[in-house]
Amino acid sequence: MDAQTIIARRVARELHTGDLVNLGIGLPTQVAHYLPRGVNVFFQSENGLVGMQPLPEMGFAWADLTDAGLDLDSGADRALARALAEESVVLLANDGVLPLRPQTRLAVVGPQADNLAAMLGCYTFPSHVGSQYPGTATGVEIPTVLAALKEERADLTQYEPGCDVDGTDTSRIDEAVGSLDGLLDLSAAQEAEGLGDAPWPPHYKKQGDEPPRVAPSRRRATHPLITVAKAAHKDDALAGLERWKARHPDAAAHLQVDDVLVDSMRGRSTTWTRIRVNLRHVPEPERPAEEPPDPDYDPWRASGPRAPKTRSSS
Numbered sequence: 611m612d613a614q615t616i617i618a619r620r621v622a623r624e625l626h627t628g629d630l631v632n633l634g635i636g637l638p639t640q641v642a643h644y645l646p647r648g649v650n651v652f653f654q655s656e657n658g659l660v661g662m663q664p665l666p667e668m669g670f671a672w673a674d675l676t677d678a679g680l681d682l683d684s685g686a687d688r689a690l691a692r693a694l695a696e697e698s699v700v701l702l703a704n705d706g707v708l709p710l711r712p713q714t715r716l717a718v719v720g721p722q723a724d725n726l727a728a729m730l731g732c733y734t735f736p737s738h739v740g741s742q743y744p745g746t747a748t749g750v751e752i753p754t755v756l757a758a759l760k761e762e763r764a765d766l767t768q769y770e771p772g773c774d775v776d777g778t779d780t781s782r783i784d785e786a787v788g789s790l791d792g793l794l795d796l797s798a799a800q801e802a803e804g805l806g807d808a809p810w811p812p813h814y815k816k817q818g819d820e821p822p823r824v825a826p827s828r829r830r831a832t833h834p835l836i837t838v839a840k841a842a843h844k845d846d847a848l849a850g851l852e853r854w855k856a857r858h859p860d861a862a863a864h865l866q867v868d869d870v871l872v873d874s875m876r877g878r879s880t881t882w883t884r885i886r887v888n889l890r891h892v893p894e895p896e897r898p899a900e901e902p903p904d905p906d907y908d909p910w911r912a913s914g915p916r917a918p919k920t921r922s923s924s
Contacts, residue, residue, distance in 0.1 A: 614640065615640070618640035618641050618643065619644045621641045622642075622644035622646065623646065626649065627648075627649050627650050627651065628650070628651070629651045629652070630652045631652065631654065633653060690868050693868065697833070710763075715767075716766060716768070717768050718759060718767060718769045718770070719769075720771070721771045721773070721774055721775060722775060723754065723755045723756045724754050724755075724769070724771065726754055727740070728754070729752055730750075730752075735748065735749055735750075736748045736750075807820060807821075809822070810823070833888050834888065834897060835871075835886050835887070835889075836887055836898075836901075837884060837885070837886050837903050838851055838854040838885050838887050838901075838903060838904070839854070839883075839884070839885040839905060840884050840885075840905065840907045841907045842880075842909070844872070844874075846883075846907075847872070847883040847885045847905070850885065850904045850905050851885050851887075853904055854887070854904065857898075858898045861889065861897060864892040864893070864896070865887065865892070866891055868888075869889075869891060870885065870886075871887070871888065873885070877909035877910075880909075882909050
């Protein structure tokens with residue numbers, strides 16, 4: 611008996627007649643197969659009952675029978691997804707490393723470099739179905755990081771997989787240990803050419819032969835974003851957004867759907883909600899100045915100081 615079956619059987623024993631059960635996706639759906647004889651429960655079919663009806667058109671869903679999903683693959687949805695992706699990209703400063711010189715050698719370390727699933731998100735066909743049915747075609751052809759690098763520089767790319775991400779076997783760490791001789795030879799050659807050391811970290815004392823230090827790059831916002839609400843609960847943050855709109859009706863009239871950003875933020879033990887407004891569609895003369903958020907929730911202040919750590923006497 612595999613682990614998933616054991617878990618499903620154990621969960622089924624916790625159910626009692628009359629319970630209303632919401633089954634999630636994946637392993638939880640197996641629980642229904644192992645209900646004890648005589649136990650009658652109500653299962654909520656979050657994703658629709660198989661075989662009842664096809665995916666309904668917008669506005670024609672029957673919540674009790676049809677699939678709970680919606681078609682989010684329209685042209686407008688794709689345009690919004692692309693805009694969000696472009697806004698979330700962070701560009702790093704290139705100090706001359708790129709493009710790589712013709713004979714630059716590459717070292718690639720880690721098992722995920724040669725894993726297709728690492729290039730895709732969690733909620734993808736290979737992650738959900740492929741893990742349950744090994745050998746199933748992925749349905750999409752994209753190269754791994756290692757494959758893409760080797761296609762460009764096969765003779766200059768050295769790969770060491772190291773250890774599995776989820777495993778406990780650490781033996782391949784020793785196999786991946788290399789020598790410092792090549793690095794020391796490179797250092798000696800660069801010193802002979804008159805090249806100095808790389809700049810030291812900013813908190814170290816300036817060295818006499820050190821090259822000029824360069825301040826780290828900081829990505830600058832390209833759109834006028836303002837924070838209007840921060841709350842422990844989403845409903846309170848949304849209420850704060852409505853109050854902001856009431857105070858600035860002219861600016862609110864220019865907002866598009868994707869101009870209001872509702873972010874779920876991580877606190878110490880729970881999440882909280884931040885709402886930002888992008889004023890890119892509001893004419894500059896009509897853009898209101900940023901105000902203190904309403905409400906102005908501080909998750910760290912609200913949770914109080916951390917309890918001091920104590921040493922166990924055991």
